Amino acid sequence: MTFTIYGPGYSTYVRTVRMVLEEKATPYDLVEVDLLKGEHREPAHLARNPFGTVPAFDHDGFALYESRAIATYLDRILGEPRLTPADPKAEARMLQIQGIVDSYGYDAMIRTIFIQRAIVAARGGTVDEAAIAAARPKAELSLAEIERLMGAGPWLAGAAISLADLWLAPVLAYFRMVPEGRAAMAARPGLAGWFERIEARPSFQRTVPRLG
Ligand SMILES: N[C@@H](CCC(=O)N[C@@H](CS)C(=O)NCC(=O)O)C(=O)O
CATH class of the missing domain: 1.20.1050.10 (Glutathione S-transferase Yfyf (Class Pi); Chain A, domain 2)
Incomplete structure (x- = not known):
């Protein structure tokens, strides 16, 4: 299983998704998309997310954007700790x-x-x-x-x-x-x-x- 996050390490939403993977001790690749250089508005990133925000994400060919969708998906497929309360x-x-x-x-x-x-x-x-x-x-x-x-x-x-x-x-x-x-x-x-x-x-x- 390969998890790839696209976005800069300094983005708050990128960090949130990274923290989900870190909590679950799961390795991932971080592919830099520098907002300060406008790379999120270039065709390569717009192909991942036409809204031009970060993070974008890929799991073995399953592509997602929107941090809530990404984080909830990771929480569902990966093990402990569960990051969604049962109650x-x-x-x-x-x-x-x-x-x-x-x-x-x-x-x-x-x-x-x-x-x-x-x-x-x-x-x-x-x-x-x-x-x-x-x-x-x-x-x-x-x-x-x-x-x-x-x-x-x-x-x-x-x-x-x-x-x-x-x-x-x-x-x-x-x-x-x-x-x-x-x-x-x-x-x-x-x-x-x-x-x-x-x-x-x-x-x-x-x-x-x-x-x-
Ligand atoms: N709704 C998006 C929001 C993500 C977001 O706003 N990311 C910021 C960086 S933390 C961004 O891409 N900013 C660049 C822009 O909006 O042009 C999500 O949940 O992933």
Whole structure:
């Protein structure tokens, strides 16, 4: 069985899929598609995913894109640990948190605030402060809701690690590098404690992106 992930190691969604495979101690190939060079809009990548996002994925000729589809497929075909709770309520919580990240959190925390503060600034561009200010309430609401839904934890969907944890971890790893993220985390001790737990896992440590 050969698993191939197409995308840059610095992408949060690529990291999520890598973390699924790392949790399951399954080897894979990572084929670089550099977003910063626009390679995701070139024909070779559009043939894998016409929407031009990463990751794209292949398992022995079975091609997929969309991180939820990829992660759920891997969770179904690979062994322990199961990353989808057996309990229907915990599974619903996991799906709810994945939805919050996909629909609100990623856009606010990464696509807007992190990209402006870290990437645009590092490349000498003009940081769009108005866009950051507009995105901040949604970033904070996403984290407030995830912390509330997590309850006593210790993992986001309950007693065991699940895809919900792998959805948020790469996003927070970046968001806490910028002042808005550091402030949000300082106000959320429950999430800060959770981040220490996920950060200690080999799946997190083995996928730390090389930046710069
Ligand atoms: N719905 C997609 C979203 C993936 C996504 O937004 N990936 C980002 C990188 S983390 C990307 O491809 N950005 C480039 C772009 O949108 O042009 C999924 O779940 O895989």
